Amino acid sequence: MGKQGSPRSPRPENIDKEEKVGRRSLDSLSGNDLLLGRRIYGSEVSKAQGSKHDQSCVSSNKFWKKQHSWLRRNFKSIVLMISVTGFIFCIDSIMVSIFHSDSSTVVQDISRLSNMTLHKNGAQDDSPVQMYSRLLNLASDSLAKNEFKPDTPNFQEEGSSKSSQWKPCADNNKSPGALERSRELSNGYIMVSANGGLNQQRVAICNAVAVAALLNATLVLPRFLYSNVWKDPSQFGDIYQEDHFIEYLKDEVNIVKDLPQHLKSTDNKNLSLVTDTELVKEAKPVDYIEHVLPLLKKYGMVHLFGYGNRLGFDPLPFDVQRLRCKCNFHALKFAPKIQEAGSLLVKRIRRFKTSRSRLEEALLGESMAKNTVKGEEEPLKYLALHLRFEEDMVAYSLCDFGGGEAERKELQAYREDHFPLLLKRLKKSKSVSPEDLRKTGKCPLTPEEATLVLAGLGFKRKTYIYLAGSQIYGGSSRMLPLTRLYPNIATKETLLTPQELAPFKNFSSQLAALDFIACIASDVFAMTDSGSQLSSLVSGFRTYYGNGQAPTLRPNKKRLAAILSDSETIKWKIFEDRVRKMVEEGQKLRTRPYGRSIYRQPRCPECMCKF
DSSP states (O other), rough: OOOBBBBBSHHHHHHHHHHHHHHHHTTTTOOHHHHHHHHHHHHHHHHGGGGHHHHHHHHHHHHHHHHHHHEEEEEEHHHHHHHHHHHHHHHHHHHHHHHHHHHHHHHHHHOOOOOOOTTTGGGGGSSSSSSHHHHHHHHHHHHHHHHHHHOOOOSSSSSSSGGEEEEEOOOOOTTTHHHHHHHHHHEEEEEEEOOOOHHHHHHHHHHHHHHHHHOOOEOOOOOEOOOTTTTTOHHHEEEEEEHHHHHTTTTTTOOEESSHHHHHHHHHTTTTEEEGGGTTTOOOOOHHHTTHHHHHHSSSSSEEEEEEEEESSSSHHHHHHHHHIIIIIIIOOOOOHHHOOOOOOHHHHHOOOOOOOHHHHHHGGGGGGGGOOOOOOOOOOEEEEEEEOOOOHHHTOOOOSHHHHHHHHHHHHHHHHOHHHHHHHHHSSSSHHHHHHHHTTOSSOOOOHHHHOOOTOOOOOOOOOEEOOOOOHHHHHHHHHHHHHHOOEEOOHHHHHHHGGGGGHHHHHHHHHHHHHHHSSSEEEEOOTTTHHHHHHHHHHHHHSSTOSSSOOOOOHHHHHHHHTTTTTTOHHHHHHHHHHHHHHHOOOOOTTTTTTTTTTTOOOOTTEEE
C-alpha cells in the first residue's frame, strides 16, 4: 500500500467518491465561489494524480491567472451590468405589486359596492357578462401605458369661454306688486299632491308655483304621495326648508302651510279634484285656464292629485317662466340634516378641503364651512357617474344585454309582473328587434359601455369616481369592467358610516338627495341616460351656477351604438377619436331651444343674463 496521494494508493472506487463529492460542492456554489470551487477541485485531482500531471497543473494555473486578470480588468463593467439587471427586476417587481394591489382593490370594491349594486333576484353573482371583451382589453392596455405619464387635464371646460358670459339672475327680476295682486285677487287655493321620487317631485313643486302665479291663486305647501316603488313617506319639510321656500317666493306667490279649515270638507269630498289623467302632458296655460280655473273659482280650491310633469315650457309668460327658475335654483334648499350629510360626503371625497365654489355654496350653504382643512394642497378632484341600469329600466327597454337565454327569461318574467300594460301594447304593435332598438339609441348604457366611454375620453386609472344610482341590474358581475379598470370608486354607503346614514334609512328620496348633491358638486359629471330626471336637474344646476367650469358629459347613445358596432375590428386610437368627437358635440354652447326643459337648460333670458 502506498501513501495517500501517490498514483498507486487510491482505488478506482475512491476516486469516484472524491469526484462525486467535488461535483456536489460545485453544485452548491455560485459566482466567485464557483471559481474557488473549481480551483479546489483541480488541486485535489492534481494531488491524486501526483507528479505525473504537474505540467498539466501548471498549465491550468496559468489559465486561471488569465481569468483573474480578465475579471480585474472588467470588474466595473460586470458590476454595472449586474446593477442594471437588478434595477430592471426591481421595477418589474414594483409594477407587479401595483397591479396585484389594484386587483385586490377591485375585489374589495366589488364587496363594498355590493349593497348598492346587487339587485333583488340574486342571479347577479354569475360569471361576468361582457359584450365588448376585445375593447375592454384594449382599454386596459391603454390605461396601463398611461399610468405613469405626466398628468394631462382630464376635466375639460364646457363648450367655450363664451359660456362664462351667462350669469345666474332668476332672483333679480322681481315683479313689484305681485304679492299684493295675489292677495287682493286670489282666486282660491291650489293643493298639490306630487308623485314620483325626489326629482319628479322637485319638478312638480316648481310647476305648481308657476301655475299658482298663472291663476292668481294661493299655493298650499305641496304634499308628496307615497309610492310603492320609492316607498318613502317623506313630506316637504323632511327634504326642503319650508320657511325659506315660503319667504323667498313671497313677492311672487302667496304660499301657506295648510289649507284653511273651512275648505277641508270640500277637499275630503273630492269636489274639486283634478287628476293627472285630466291634464295633458306638458299642458299649456290655456288648458289650466279652461279646465282648472273654473273649479278654482267655484269651490275656492282645487286639488291637483298625482301632479308631475303637467306644464309645458313654451309658450309661457316671461315672468312665469322666470319664476320656475327662481323656485328650482334659489327657493328649494335642502333641509339642514341633508345639507350637513351632503357636505360631509363632498368633504370626505375632497379630503376635507373645499373648493368653496358658488355651486357648492348655493347648494349647501354654510354647512360647507364646517370642519374644512386649509392648506396649500388643492382639494381632490372627482368625477360623478350616474349609472341608469336598474332592473325596471332594463326590462322596460326590451333590449338585449348579452346575458343569453337566462337574462331574457328573467327580464320577461319581470315585465309580466310589473309592466302588463306594456306587454298588452306590444301584442297590438309591430315588434322591434333588440338590435334595432340599440341602433336607434333606445337602450340604456351598461356599466361596461360607460367604462369604455371614460377610457376613450382619456380618464386615467387613478381617477376618483363617485357612483350615483340605485341597484344595478346584474350586480357585481355587471360592475366588474368598471371596478377593474377604475378601482377608485366610492358611494354614499362607503363614504358615510352606518350611524351617519341611519337618519336616512328607509327614506329613498332623502338618500337620493345625497347623490344629487355629490353629482352637482363634482368636477365632472357623466350621465348614461340623458332622459333621466336626476341627470337633467344636475346638469341644469351645473349650467346655472358653474360659470362654464362644470362640464357635463352626455354620450349620444345612437352614435355610441354605431361606434361599438365595430368593436371587433376598430383600433383603440380610432375609438378614442370617435368617442371624444361624440362627447364634444354634446359640450357645445347652446341656449335653450324652444319647448325644451328650463330646468335642464337654463341658459336663456328668463333664467340667466348674458354680460
